[in-house]
Amino acid sequence: DGGITQSPKYLFRKEGQNVTLSCEQNLNHDAMYWYRQDPGQGLRLIYYSQIVNDFQKGDIAEGYSVSREKKESFPLTVTSAQKNPTAFYLCASSDRLADYYNEQFFGPGTRLTVL
Amino acid sequence: SQQGEEDPQALSIQEGENATMNCSYKTSINNLQWYRQNSGRGLVHLILIRSNEREKHSGRLRVTLDTSKKSSSLLITASRAADTASYFCATTGVEYGNKLVFGAGTILRVKS
Numbered sequence: 266d267g268g269i270t271q272s273p274k275y276l277f278r279k280e281g282q283n284v285t286l287s288c289e290q291n292l293n294h295d296a297m298y299w300y301r302q303d304p305g306q307g308l309r310l311i312y313y314s315q316i317v318n319d320f321q322k323g324d325i326a327e328g329y330s331v332s333r334e335k336k337e338s339f340p341l342t343v344t345s346a347q348k349n350p351t352a353f354y355l356c357a358s359s360d361r362l363a364d365y366y367n368e369q370f371f372g373p374g375t376r377l378t379v380l
Numbered sequence: 381s382q383q384g385e386e387d388p389q390a391l392s393i394q395e396g397e398n399a400t401m402n403c404s405y406k407t408s409i410n411n412l413q414w415y416r417q418n419s420g421r422g423l424v425h426l427i428l429i430r431s432n433e434r435e436k437h438s439g440r441l442r443v444t445l446d447t448s449k450k451s452s453s454l455l456i457t458a459s460r461a462a463d464t465a466s467y468f469c470a471t472t473g474v475e476y477g478n479k480l481v482f483g484a485g486t487i488l489r490v491k492s
Contacts, residue, residue: 269422300482307468308423308482323479355422368413369480371422 268292269372271356276377278343278350286341286375288356295361297339298369301325302353311354314339315361343377351379384412384469384483392489399456401486403469404449410472412445412452413480417466426454426467461492 269290278284290297296315300308310323314333328347333339339358343350353376357369387402403412411430415423429436429445429452436443442455456463468485472478 271422298480305484307484308470310479310481313479353420357423368425368428369423371415371424373422374420376420 269356269358269370271354271372271375273375274373276375278377278379280379281345283342283344284377286343286354286356286377288339288341288372290337290339290356290358290370290372292358292370293336294358294370295336296359297333298357298359299323299329299331299339299341300355300357302355302374308355311341350377352377384471384481386467386469386483386486388486389484390487390489392491393459395459395461395490395492397459399459399463399488399490401454401467401488403452403454403483405452405469405471405483406450407473407475409447410474410478412443413470413472414441414443414452414454415468415470415482417468417485419465423468456488459488459490461490464488464490 272287298313299311302308309325311329312331314320320331320333330342355374356372359367359369384403384405413428414426417423427438427443429443440457445452466485466487468482470480470482
């Protein structure tokens with residue numbers, strides 16, 4: 266089956282810890298994205314990547330880091346510098362960022378809670 | 381940045397009725413997309429309408445776009461309990477680097 270997987274589904278973090286959220290896709294998409302969703306605020310873009318070994322900051326990149334070493338993988342690290350990390354995190358992919366007609370395909374999400 | 385705003389924020393209807401959700405945006409767009417999100421799940425793409433199109437249909441969904449008013453509407457006909465979800469509009473445009481910018485969404489509840 267083609268699609269996007271995210272793991273874990275639920276993640277608990279103690280204050281001061283870094284945690285890494287996994288995102289894998291087998292759709293052969295070039296572009297991948299990370300969004301944060303808070304209640305009543307819709308989705309906000311954290312980072313995106315158009316191609317392997319390249320990524321750009323989105324609207325709320327502070328306190329987060331990413332890597333894109335493989336086309337199919339785009340892990341997100343929530344660092345201790347992120348002061349309010351409790352949220353629902355969604356990963357998505359699409360054929361090409363430059364081709365703005367393309368839809369995005371979303372993973373099932375990871376719910377991160379800071380204890 | 382939030383380009384799109386959905387209206388109403390929440391909508392409750394009976395099964396079989398039609399549901400209409402509206403989206404307004406601020407700057408010129410290349411296309412507008414509608415997504416659905418079931419509670420605690422990822423988003424699912426429903427329909428995409430390009431800036432030079434005025435209306436599109438997909439099954440029970442009808443989307444209209446009025447670029448002069450910078451607004452779009454999503455109509456779900458003959459709603460079902462399974463349509464209960466949050467619905468988001470998202471736009472792409474040069475001003476936002478052709479990235480998708482999402483609104484806050486409309487929560488639809490269909491009562492059986």
